[in-house]
Amino acid sequence: MFPRLLTTFALLLTTVALLSLSTSAARYPSYGTLQTTKSSGVLNVAINNTHSPINLFDQFVQSDLANLIETLQVNDTDVRVVVFSSANPKFFLAHIDINYFLPGYESPLPVFDVSIPELTFPVALLWNITQLPQATIAVIEGRARGIGNEFLMSCDMRFASKSPSVLLSQLETSFGGNPGSGGSMYLAHEIGRGRTFEYVVSSTDIDAVTADRIGWINRAFDTSRELHSYVQGLAARIALFPAAGIAGTKQGINAASRPPLEVIIQDAQKVIETLGASPAVQAFSKKFLAATHNQTVGPFELNYGEKLVEL
Amino acid sequence: MFPRLLTTFALLLTTVALLSLSTSAARYPSYGTLQTTKSSGVLNVAINNTHSPINLFDQFVQSDLANLIETLQVNDTDVRVVVFSSANPKFFLAHIDINYFLPGYESPLPVFDVSIPELTFPVALLWNITQLPQATIAVIEGRARGIGNEFLMSCDMRFASKSPSVLLSQLETSFGGNPGSGGSMYLAHEIGRGRTFEYVVSSTDIDAVTADRIGWINRAFDTSRELHSYVQGLAARIALFPAAGIAGTKQGINAASRPPLEVIIQDAQKVIETLGASPAVQAFSKKFLAATHNQTVGPFELNYGEKLVEL
Amino acid sequence: MFPRLLTTFALLLTTVALLSLSTSAARYPSYGTLQTTKSSGVLNVAINNTHSPINLFDQFVQSDLANLIETLQVNDTDVRVVVFSSANPKFFLAHIDINYFLPGYESPLPVFDVSIPELTFPVALLWNITQLPQATIAVIEGRARGIGNEFLMSCDMRFASKSPSVLLSQLETSFGGNPGSGGSMYLAHEIGRGRTFEYVVSSTDIDAVTADRIGWINRAFDTSRELHSYVQGLAARIALFPAAGIAGTKQGINAASRPPLEVIIQDAQKVIETLGASPAVQAFSKKFLAATHNQTVGPFELNYGEKLVEL
Numbered sequence: 001m002f003p004r005l006l007t008t009f010a011l012l013l014t015t016v017a018l019l020s021l022s023t024s025a026a027r028y029p030s031y032g033t034l035q036t037t038k039s040s041g042v043l044n045v046a047i048n049n050t051h052s053p054i055n056l057f058d059q060f061v062q063s064d065l066a067n068l069i070e071t072l073q074v075n076d077t078d079v080r081v082v083v084f085s086s087a088n089p090k091f092f093l094a095h096i097d098i099n100y101f102l103p104g105y106e107s108p109l110p111v112f113d114v115s116i117p118e119l120t121f122p123v124a125l126l127w128n129i130t131q132l133p134q135a136t137i138a139v140i141e142g143r144a145r146g147i148g149n150e151f152l153m154s155c156d157m158r159f160a161s162k163s164p165s166v167l168l169s170q171l172e173t174s175f176g177g178n179p180g181s182g183g184s185m186y187l188a189h190e191i192g193r194g195r196t197f198e199y200v201v202s203s204t205d206i207d208a209v210t211a212d213r214i215g216w217i218n219r220a221f222d223t224s225r226e227l228h229s230y231v232q233g234l235a236a237r238i239a240l241f242p243a244a245g246i247a248g249t250k251q252g253i254n255a256a257s258r259p260p261l262e263v264i265i266q267d268a269q270k271v272i273e274t275l276g277a278s279p280a281v282q283a284f285s286k287k288f289l290a291a292t293h294n295q296t297v298g299p300f301e302l303n304y305g306e307k308l309v310e311l
Numbered sequence: 312m313f314p315r316l317l318t319t320f321a322l323l324l325t326t327v328a329l330l331s332l333s334t335s336a337a338r339y340p341s342y343g344t345l346q347t348t349k350s351s352g353v354l355n356v357a358i359n360n361t362h363s364p365i366n367l368f369d370q371f372v373q374s375d376l377a378n379l380i381e382t383l384q385v386n387d388t389d390v391r392v393v394v395f396s397s398a399n400p401k402f403f404l405a406h407i408d409i410n411y412f413l414p415g416y417e418s419p420l421p422v423f424d425v426s427i428p429e430l431t432f433p434v435a436l437l438w439n440i441t442q443l444p445q446a447t448i449a450v451i452e453g454r455a456r457g458i459g460n461e462f463l464m465s466c467d468m469r470f471a472s473k474s475p476s477v478l479l480s481q482l483e484t485s486f487g488g489n490p491g492s493g494g495s496m497y498l499a500h501e502i503g504r505g506r507t508f509e510y511v512v513s514s515t516d517i518d519a520v521t522a523d524r525i526g527w528i529n530r531a532f533d534t535s536r537e538l539h540s541y542v543q544g545l546a547a548r549i550a551l552f553p554a555a556g557i558a559g560t561k562q563g564i565n566a567a568s569r570p571p572l573e574v575i576i577q578d579a580q581k582v583i584e585t586l587g588a589s590p591a592v593q594a595f596s597k598k599f600l601a602a603t604h605n606q607t608v609g610p611f612e613l614n615y616g617e618k619l620v621e622l
Numbered sequence: 623m624f625p626r627l628l629t630t631f632a633l634l635l636t637t638v639a640l641l642s643l644s645t646s647a648a649r650y651p652s653y654g655t656l657q658t659t660k661s662s663g664v665l666n667v668a669i670n671n672t673h674s675p676i677n678l679f680d681q682f683v684q685s686d687l688a689n690l691i692e693t694l695q696v697n698d699t700d701v702r703v704v705v706f707s708s709a710n711p712k713f714f715l716a717h718i719d720i721n722y723f724l725p726g727y728e729s730p731l732p733v734f735d736v737s738i739p740e741l742t743f744p745v746a747l748l749w750n751i752t753q754l755p756q757a758t759i760a761v762i763e764g765r766a767r768g769i770g771n772e773f774l775m776s777c778d779m780r781f782a783s784k785s786p787s788v789l790l791s792q793l794e795t796s797f798g799g800n801p802g803s804g805g806s807m808y809l810a811h812e813i814g815r816g817r818t819f820e821y822v823v824s825s826t827d828i829d830a831v832t833a834d835r836i837g838w839i840n841r842a843f844d845t846s847r848e849l850h851s852y853v854q855g856l857a858a859r860i861a862l863f864p865a866a867g868i869a870g871t872k873q874g875i876n877a878a879s880r881p882p883l884e885v886i887i888q889d890a891q892k893v894i895e896t897l898g899a900s901p902a903v904q905a906f907s908k909k910f911l912a913a914t915h916n917q918t919v920g921p922f923e924l925n926y927g928e929k930l931v932e933l
Contacts, residue, residue, distance in 0.1 A: 135823050156819035176553035178560040185567035190814040192501040192526045193568040197467035201446050201560055202549050214526070215814045215836070238824050240931060242798030242902040248893040249800040249823055255889035256807030256881050257815040259567050267566035271559040280553040309551060487864030489871040496878030503812040503837045504879040508778035512757050512871055513860050525837070570878050578877035582870040591864040620862060 026067040028109075031060040034068055035087060041080040041239030042232070043072075043134075048087035053297050054094035055086055057122070057147045059108055061093070065125050066112055075133045080243055081235040082132070084155060085139040090165050092140050093148030094301060096122065099294075101175075101276055101285040116261070122147055123181045123269050126154040130258055133247040135238050139231050140208070140217065141224060145169045145304060150183035153190075156250070157234075158217040160208040161227045167205040167305060168216065172272070174203035174308050175288070176280035180272025185259035190215045205305025287311050337378040339420075342371040345379055346398060352391045352550030353543070354383075354445075359398035364608050365405035366397055368433070368458045370419055372404070376436050377423055386444050391554055392546040393443070395466060396450040401476050403451050404459035405612060407433065410605075412486075412587055412596040427572070433458055434492045434580050437465040441569055444558040446549050450542050451519070451528065452535060456480045456615060461494035464501075467561070468545075469528040471519040472538045478516040478616060479527065483583070485514035485619050486599070487591035491583025496570035501526045516616025598622050648689040650731075653682040656690055657709060663702045663861030664854075665694075665756075670709035675919050676716035677708055679744070679769045681730055683715070687747050688734055697755045702865055703857040704754070706777060707761040712787050714762050715770030716923060718744065721916075723797075723898050723907040738883070744769055745803045745891050748776040752880055755869040757860050761853050762830070762839065763846060767791045767926060772805035775812075778872070779856075780839040782830040783849045789827040789927060790838065794894070796825035796930050797910070798902035802894025807881035812837045827927025909933050 035046040045068065049055045072082065086092040099105055111117050112124035119127065129136060129151075138152045140160035149168050152158050160166045170179045170187070178184070179200065188196040191214045199206055212220035221227040238246065275281055291311055292300045300307050346357040356379065360366045383393065397403040410416055422428050423435035430438065440447060440462075449463045451471035460479050463469050471477045481490045481498070489495070490511065499507040502525045510517055519531035532538040549557065586592055602622055603611045611618050657668040667690065671677045694704065708714040721727055733739050734746035741749065751758060751773075760774050762782035771790050774780050782788045792801045792809070800806070801822065810818040813836045821828055834842035843849040860868065897903055913933055914922045922929050 135819065156823070157816050173549075173552050173556045173560045176556035178556060178563055182563070182567075184560065184564050186815065188500070188564055188568035189810070190816060193497065193564065194468050194501060194529045195526070196564050196568065197446065197561075198529050198545070200564065201467070201552075201557060202545055203552070204548075215817070218816045218820050234820070234824055237826075237931065238795075241795050241823075241825070242900075242906075244897055244900060244902065245795045245798035245800060246823060248897050249795045249806065250819075251893055252800055252804070252889045253806050253810055253815065253818050253822065255885050256804075257810035257818065263566050267563045271562055275555055275559050278553075278555060280555065284553075309548065484860075484863050484867045484871045487867035489867060489874055493874070493878075495871065495875050499811070499875055499879035504808065504875065505779050505812060505840045506837070507875050507879065508757065508872075509840050509856070511875065512778070512863075512868060513856055514863070515859075574877050578874045582873055586866055586870050589864075589866060591866065595864075620859065 027070060028063040028066045030067060031064055033061045034064045036068070038077075038079065040236060041078050042235040043079045043082045045082060045084050046087045047084065047093060052094070052295065054295055054301050055088045055091040055142070056094050056097055056295055057151070058097040062109055062121055062125060066121075069125065069128050069132070072132050072134055073128070075243065079134055080239045080241070080246055081135045081137065083137045083139060083231060083235050086142055088142060090142045090297070090302070091148075092138075092142040092144040093151055094143060094295065095146035095148050095171065097295070098285050098288055101281050102289075103282060118265060120180075120269060120273075123264065126150055126181050127261060127264070129154040130254060133243060133250070135235075135246055135250070137231055137235060139227060140166055140168075141227070143167045143302075145171045145205075146179070147181055147183070150179060150181040150186075152217075153183050153186035154181075159227055159231050160211065160217050160220050161224045162208045162220050162222055163224070164207070166208040166211075166220075167303075168211060169203060169205045169305055170200040171203040171304060171308070173201050175284045176278060177275045178268065178271050180268050180276070182259050182264035182268040185264065185268065187216065189257050189259075203305070203308060205303075284311070338381060339374040339377045341378060342375055344372045345375045347379070349388075349390065351547060352389050353546040354390045354393045356393060356395050357398045358395065358404060363405070363606065365606055365612050366399045366402040366453070367405050367408050367606055368462070369408040373420055373432055373436060377432075380436065380439050380443070383443050383445055384439070386554070390445055391550045391552070391557055392446045392448065394448045394450060394542060394546050397453055399453055401453045401608070401613070402459075403449075403453040403455040404462055405454060405606065406457035406459050406482065408606070409596050409599055412592055413600075414593060429576060431491075431580060431584075434575065437461055437492050438572060438575070440465040441565060444554060444561070446546075446557055446561070448542055448546060450538060451477055451479075452538070454478045454613075456482045456516075457490070458492055458494070461490060461492040461497075464494050464497035465492075470538055470542050471522065471528050471531050472535045473519045473531050473533055474535070475518070477519040477522075477531075478614075479522060480514060480516045480616055481511040482514040482615060482619070484512050485622075486595045487589060488586045489579065489582050491579050491587070493570050493575035493579040496575065496579065498527065500568050500570075514616070514619060516614075595622070649692060650685040650688045652689060653686055655683045656686045658690070660699075660701065662858060663700050664857040665701045665704045667704060667706050668709045669706065669715060674716070674917065676917055676923050677710045677713040677764070678716050678719050678917055679773070680719040684731060684743055684747060688743075691747065691750050691754070694754050694756055695750070697865065701756055702861045702863070702868055703757045703759065705759045705761060705853060705857050708764055710764055712764045712919070712924070713770075714760075714764040714766040715773050716765060716917065717768035717770050717793065719917070720907050720910055723903055724911075725904060740887060742802075742891060742895075745886065748772055748803045749883060749886070751776040752876060755865060755872070757857075757868055757872070759853055759857060761849060762788055762790070763849070765789045765924075767793045767827075768801070769803055769805070772801060772803040772808075774839075775805050775808035776803075781849055781853050782833065782839050782842050783846045784830045784842050784844055785846070786829070788830040788833075788842075789925075790833060791825060791827045791927055792822040793825040793926060793930070795823050797906045798900060799897045800890065800893050802890050802898070804881050804886035804890040807886065807890065809838065811879050811881075825927070825930060827925075906933070
């Protein structure tokens, strides 16, 4: 698509200029999985996990996200809006690295949020995204399952193209687990209780049009060009406003609509900590890793919603 | 409709086989108002109140539901999904037995949930349905008003056909009462605050298409065949997954989207306990029982949403 | 439009008859900005701020609303439903008087709700509207921004015509502020978390059709005639029911869907108290007052959603 290429090209041109923003205060190892560009108060972040063909939410992406979040928390630049997109046209963020569920696996990642040390690293990352003083927007053009969708829910807003590559789901129940970072709790606020049960308990993929209709995402656009045009216009408009007003308004919306952290800990994180250690989850994880050839592009990663019944 | 007949026939064939499931541990009198069949982890329960032409939510149905719930709580079979439907094509579950509101009426039913003895029997039934470790799905092909709709809201998911027999409402305000088991609280999560006020305060019937559009139900299907086909497919899929994952995922969704029990007690049950004893409710109940010839099929039970203004 | 004229004419004819209802117990100065008529248990209240060409939410409207609310709280008439509309075809309620944010401004209004003295006058008004024993319905045929929309959200139900004059928004973020009476918190319950962020943080106007589609309002009607006809029918139906049932049902819905008062105070009112005193808000308020010629009809008041980027 010509306009898409133009957009991508424009992104590449400005990538180098602002890269310093996400590395200046790095407390964690940097792996270059996030391409950042900044323009007039808007920081564009393209997720590009060069260690994974499916933009896996692995230790590399988490480490880079940790650095980015800590930089944004300081809020000492003029960034008022952060737009997350993906450099991988088929995968926005696939899911968590399923190797985590194999017996004996130990994460190299430390505690992220030292003020709440009981939070696991990924739960702490997503919670802190909701706390950022900037407005956050996700631009979705590929798959996002499991923690990939939980990442989307931790952003303030979610827009997608109607590309058949957009497939969202919480797939954890099919493993014998549960959405451990609270994704189903955010979803219940967006699409209601009954539809959350339907999609999450059945681990079903949802496409962009249906996701728009029921409120899972803000809106689905016919083309990638319309998607990017709308989001960049929205981001530019918000970036006109005083930073304190954006942060103050976010505080009110979060207070009314975000699951409380203690509920996320008690009824999501602690549940997956127990279930994740069960033989059922470990056995299914092995089958999954075998069927996906360790999380590479193929029928299971592309169409998990349909293929899972074969596992 | 030919496919419908086939489905019904298939259900009848397997009814006897699993009936033991709902009677094995019976603490309450059994009346046979629930027809159960089990297949590959899915328990189908057809509500068939042979004591009432309108599938009244009376002491017989409540007693049988109590036995069923206690059996499911033990969760010692492979049942992972429970599908509730109705054997009465015009009434899924009509409403509570209005004789309860006449002066001097005393329920023969004891405390159901001894861990929370202040709960009335019907409130305890519905709350315990939301706590079941199995996924619960309602298949709606007839009317469900008052506690009939509250029963629907206590299920995890709700699907309906577009049959004109599908008419849902909380009708209590028209009596001078309120939805006493928290039905309006669950509804507010599904359809929003404003639309909950509109439908509940005005005691208006909603049809399946509108209920789908605003989120009261998960989805409305053109035909009974499509409805049953979708739900049986969904149930079979969920039944593939480990029981612990289903229960763990339910815990998270409930924590974020279910009205807290103390709110249901304080702002629903206690309110109806007060209002239900008022002369206004007692007088209207007498008029209602007269107009419906003690809750039999006729214009008032069929079309209460339209007819109530004549009472 | 002929039917519209008829409706307006009918309203005028009955205006005088019931005016006493809103003035009988007046604790606050009365300015005649609310035209009231009563018929069969329904009180129609047309907002008509003769001190402002844009139906400003200023001290006059607030004083008259305070008297009206106190009269309705006593609930010693047969009023069961209150219908709020506007006598100004372009503005339902514009927004708060922006002069409030200029340095040195002091409100002549005292504490309204002495049981909760920390509430500012407008926050106390809106909270007490949600507490009224009557059902409350807003009929929207013009703009409602900022506290104008927060007023709408404090009503139980909201219906609009599809007139291009219907433009709703929370515009505070564009000033460097936030919706200080909890409007975004109510909105999050109606339209979800993501869409609330989108519209509120970007201070974007929404039209009636879109507001209906995402749940911001109950419904949008093609014509003013259909709007009034539906609402009057709905109000007349609710007015048939016992007052105690309406109030009891409202208690349950509020308990499940209204932001808690302490959250409104902490995360809305206190935030605007801090932000409203900031140089950024004061500077923007001055620009706004200049651009609107002190809040008169013109491009900025008519089309703020589009024009704000020029400020």
